[in-house]
Amino acid sequence: MEETSLFILILLVVLPVYYLVLQHRKLKFCSYPPGPYPLPIIGNILHLSSNDTAHVALANLAKIHGPIMSLKLGARLLIVGSSHEAATELLKIHDRVMCGRPVPKTLEVLGDNLLTLVGAKSCTENWKILRGIFKTELVASEVINSNATMREEKVKELIDLLMEKVGKVVHIRDLVFTTAANIVSRLLFSQDFIGIEDERKKINLVKEIVKLASTPNVADYFPIFSGLDVQGLRRNTLKCRESLYPLWDVIVDGRKESIKSGGDSCKNKDFLDVLLANGFSRNQINWILTEMILVSVDITSAAVEWMMAELIKNPEAMNKLGEELAKEIRGNIKLPLFSVSGNMLFHKAFLDDDYYHIRLKFCSYPPGPYPLPIIGNILQLSRKDTAHVALANLAKIHGPIMSLKLGARLLIVGSSHEVATEILKIHDRVMCGRPVPQTLEVLGGDLLTLIGAKYCTENWKILRGIFKTELVASEVMNSNTTMREEKVKELIDLFMEKEGKVVHINDVVYTTVTNILSRLFFLKDFIGIEDERKKINLIQEVVKLGSALNVADYFPIFSGLDVQGLRRKALKCCGNLYPLWEVFVDGRKESIKSGDSCKDKDFVGVLLSNGFSRNQINWILTEVTISGVDTTSAAVEWMMAELIKNPEAMNKLCEELAKEISGNIVRDSDLPRLPYLNACVKESLRLHPTVALVLRTATETCEVMNYTIPKDSEVWVNLWALGRDPTKWDDPFTFNPNRFLGSNLSYMGNNFEYIPFGSGKRMCPGLPLATRTVPLIVASLVHSFEWYLPDDTTPADLDMDEKLGVTLQKANPLLLIPKSKALEIRI
Numbered sequence: 001m002e003e004t005s006l007f008i009l010i011l012l013v014v015l016p017v018y019y020l021v022l023q024h025r026k027l028k029f030c031s032y033p034p035g036p037y038p039l040p041i042i043g044n045i046l047h048l049s050s051n052d053t054a055h056v057a058l059a060n061l062a063k064i065h066g067p068i069m070s071l072k073l074g075a076r077l078l079i080v081g082s083s084h085e086a087a088t089e090l091l092k093i094h095d096r097v098m099c100g101r102p103v104p105k106t107l108e109v110l111g112d113n114l115l116t117l118v119g120a121k122s123c124t125e126n127w128k129i130l131r132g133i134f135k136t137e138l139v140a141s142e143v144i145n146s147n148a149t150m151r152e153e154k155v156k157e158l159i160d161l162l163m164e165k166v167g168k169v170v171h172i173r174d175l176v177f178t179t180a181a182n183i184v185s186r187l188l189f190s191q192d193f194i195g196i197e198d199e200r201k202k203i204n205l206v207k208e209i210v211k212l213a214s215t216p217n218v219a220d221y222f223p224i225f226s227g228l229d230v231q232g233l234r235r236n237t238l239k240c241r242e243s244l245y246p247l248w249d250v251i252v253d254g255r256k257e258s259i260k261s262g263g264d265s266c267k268n269k270d271f272l273d274v275l276l277a278n279g280f281s282r283n284q285i286n287w288i289l290t291e292m293i294l295v296s297v298d299i300t301s302a303a304v305e306w307m308m309a310e311l312i313k314n315p316e317a318m319n320k321l322g323e324e325l326a327k328e329i330r331g332n333i334k335l336p337l338f339s340v341s342g343n344m345l346f347h348k349a350f351l352d353d354d355y356y357h358i359r360l361k362f363c364s365y366p367p368g369p370y371p372l373p374i375i376g377n378i379l380q381l382s383r384k385d386t387a388h389v390a391l392a393n394l395a396k397i398h399g400p401i402m403s404l405k406l407g408a409r410l411l412i413v414g415s416s417h418e419v420a421t422e423i424l425k426i427h428d429r430v431m432c433g434r435p436v437p438q439t440l441e442v443l444g445g446d447l448l449t450l451i452g453a454k455y456c457t458e459n460w461k462i463l464r465g466i467f468k469t470e471l472v473a474s475e476v477m478n479s480n481t482t483m484r485e486e487k488v489k490e491l492i493d494l495f496m497e498k499e500g501k502v503v504h505i506n507d508v509v510y511t512t513v514t515n516i517l518s519r520l521f522f523l524k525d526f527i528g529i530e531d532e533r534k535k536i537n538l539i540q541e542v543v544k545l546g547s548a549l550n551v552a553d554y555f556p557i558f559s560g561l562d563v564q565g566l567r568r569k570a571l572k573c574c575g576n577l578y579p580l581w582e583v584f585v586d587g588r589k590e591s592i593k594s595g596d597s598c599k600d601k602d603f604v605g606v607l608l609s610n611g612f613s614r615n616q617i618n619w620i621l622t623e624v625t626i627s628g629v630d631t632t633s634a635a636v637e638w639m640m641a642e643l644i645k646n647p648e649a650m651n652k653l654c655e656e657l658a659k660e661i662s663g664n665i666v667r668d669s670d671l672p673r674l675p676y677l678n679a680c681v682k683e684s685l686r687l688h689p690t691v692a693l694v695l696r697t698a699t700e701t702c703e704v705m706n707y708t709i710p711k712d713s714e715v716w717v718n719l720w721a722l723g724r725d726p727t728k729w730d731d732p733f734t735f736n737p738n739r740f741l742g743s744n745l746s747y748m749g750n751n752f753e754y755i756p757f758g759s760g761k762r763m764c765p766g767l768p769l770a771t772r773t774v775p776l777i778v779a780s781l782v783h784s785f786e787w788y789l790p791d792d793t794t795p796a797d798l799d800m801d802e803k804l805g806v807t808l809q810k811a812n813p814l815l816l817i818p819k820s821k822a823l824e825i826r827i
């Protein structure tokens with residue numbers, strides 16, 4: 001027994017030593033490439049003991065042993081090529097033979113027996129199939145081209161994220177890692193793999209698998225350990241798989257479901273669709289998705305990180321690249337990282353434990369007046385009622401695109417037609433947000449809202465759709481012609497009664513316009529003679545509160561508070577206004593209930609039949625009224641003031657009306673035959689755009705005129721400045737309607753030197769109503785009356801001072817005395 005034990009012991013000790021000696025000798029005497037002397041058993045492992053600098057160690061060894069070397073890693077022979085000749089022989093001449101891949105045993109646990117690309121030990125038929133699918137479905141030139149927008153979007157998201165981190169330290173590789181992973185995942189299964197909410201979880205998971213796969217596994221080099229997992233690498237890899245595969249399962253199951261339910265026919269087929277259509281198993285798909293992400297993402301993000309590090313380290317190259325980009329790139333997807341030379345400074349690059357962290361400092365906002373600490377440029381706009389003029393003056397100093405700070409908020413102001421074009425046309429999709437004062441938020445809250453919509457949400461779209469079809473569609477406009485004419489006739493009758501007396505033009509017109517709207521709302525006048533000013537005052541109070549500067553909007557410290565009492569007052573105001581709407585809304589409900597079918601096609605009827613709540617309807621009526629009445633009545637007042645101030649224009653208009661109108665009543669159908677009237681309206685809106693500042697917010701970070709406009713900045717377009725731009729208008733401060741005669745400048749928001757109704761997604765939806773109401777009222781006033789200024793004021797004395805609230809009003813109301821022309825009715 002003892003002998004047997006001894007024999008086994010000898011076998012166990014002597015045979016491996018004999019085997020190793022043999023191996024060692026074989027190595028010595030065969031004509032393998034030269035290399036450092038291998039130690040018994042471990043070979044040259046000590047030469048490469050530091051895994052993360054093996055490439056450097058090998059390059060140094062190549063200096064001694066030549067461009068092709070042999071080393072021993074445990075039991076494995078390793079050949080290393082380090083010159084282009086060696087590379088040519090290995091990868092070109094002997095490509096067919098050298099096409100195997102050493103797959104670490106760690107990874108084998110994941111991909112073994114499966115079709116695999118990077119994990120294929122030799123170029124098998126299965127490998128060929130998979131590589132074929134990869135090439136056709138992922139990287140064929142049509143696929144690459146058709147996914148250009150997707151890639152640009154992903155990079156844009158990266159840029160937006162960097163914009164949010166302006167001035168902070170960012171981890172370049174991690175951020176790019178997410179972008180690269182999502183670009184690949186979009187190709188694979190049309191979804192982002194790493195969402196914002198995932199934070200580092202998924203990134204860490206992928207990195208962990210990469211790390212495990214690249215850790216030398218003793219089982220790969222010492223057959224004696226083959227099949228064992230002494231370092232726990234396989235166990236840890238399987239653990240990672242347990243976390244990763246369920247993530248793939250969700251995606252694959254979701255896709256299977258959608259295919260089962262008929263699928264999304266509009267969606268292009270992606271890689272996953274092809275795998276499923278080809279009957280790939282769940283395990284197979286999980287592995288393919290894993291290896292695609294593993295091989296592509298780490299490598300791509302490292303490449304970007306290195307390139308950034310080199311550019312930072314080589315400012316000359318960075319500048320040259322910056323110049324090339326500034327010269328060649330047009331449009332908004334310019335990478336701000338390389339923004340126009342000098343606009344952005346990379347302050348410092350430094351190494352920490354693992355990665356380059358790069359501190360970025362952006363200075364690429366548009367120029368503007370120097371902001372004071374905390375309050376910023378608020379003092380420059382302290383007189384809110386002339387903010388449009390102050391901004392136009394600042395633009396003369398700082399240029400047509402400026403940035404200012406209002407407390408904590410960044411404000412971008414555009415004052416030229418080029419800037420307006422970029423903001424409202426080129427970047428309309430991004431600039432479609434609206435800054436809603438916290439005062440108004442309490443009223444609109446969670447309700448469907450138009451003017452109060454911070455973003456162009458689905459709800460906003462629904463409401464805008466209803467607004468357009470039910471209030472201003474051409475059929476609605478045409479079918480309500482008589483109603484509008486009647487309301488204007490009432491206005492004329494009222495002035496007839498006041499003949500010889502001083503009248504407040506805006507007040508009277510205000511009532512007319514409110515009632516034109518309320519007739520569209522619920523077929524009744526909202527403001528009756530008996531109401532005196534109560535309802536008008538209430539509406540005007542809501543407008544005033546909505547336009548008052550609320551500190552909570554500019555200083556986050558006050559956010560949610562109501563230090564000026566604006567929200568409280570707005571709520572109180574609506575508390576008084578809403579019951580007044582409700583009288584009419586309830587009336588409409590009753591009439592619908594009692595089957596008054598011919599009257600169910602008004603706005604409120606449509607809102608009720610669509611199940612809108614009482615509160616919702618109250619708010620919609622309020623917001624349409626506040627956006628429509630103030631603007632329209634101010635437009636009439638300004639135009640009347642200009643006509644009084646410019647008797648020549650007034651006479652010309654009177655002549656046109658006398659010639660074209662057959663009778664004492666101007667009809668809606670007459671308007672197209674009155675070119676001078678229409679030119680007067682346009683000219684008046686040029687000088688006095690009743691919405692002087694178009695207010696938007698940037699919903700994403702973008703670039704305008706090569707400047708960075710960060711997400712959430714407030715963006716104003718100064719229509720008042722556009723209308724008075726001397727580079728676009730001859731004699732811009734003179735009221736000269738002739739300039740619009742024969743001109744093709746329309747209200748449609750296509751000519752950016754003239755956009756009184758705004759442009760793009762948030763353009764005024766009330767335009768069709770406004771452009772038929774304003775000329776009808778003014779033509780009627782001018783056709784029926786001669787107008788005189790009170791107190792012997794001459795037209796030259798008439799002041800044109802402005803006051804900016806939500807709308808641009810005449811600071812001193814226009815007071816006039818009507819004298820009937822006592823026209824004969826001509827039939």
Ligand code: HEM
Nearest residue numbers: 450451627628631632635691757758759762763764766770
């Ligand atoms: C002369 C009269 C008017 C002028 C000059 C005017 C001008 C404007 C302007 C410049 C805007 C902002 C556009 C933009 O952001 O690009 C706007 C928005 C709006 N206007 Fe008018 N408007 C007038 C009459 C009306 C009328 C009569 C109504 C309603 C019947 C109305 C309802 C609205 C609404 C609801 C918005 C907000 C749209 C949104 O944010 O989606 N407007 N208006």
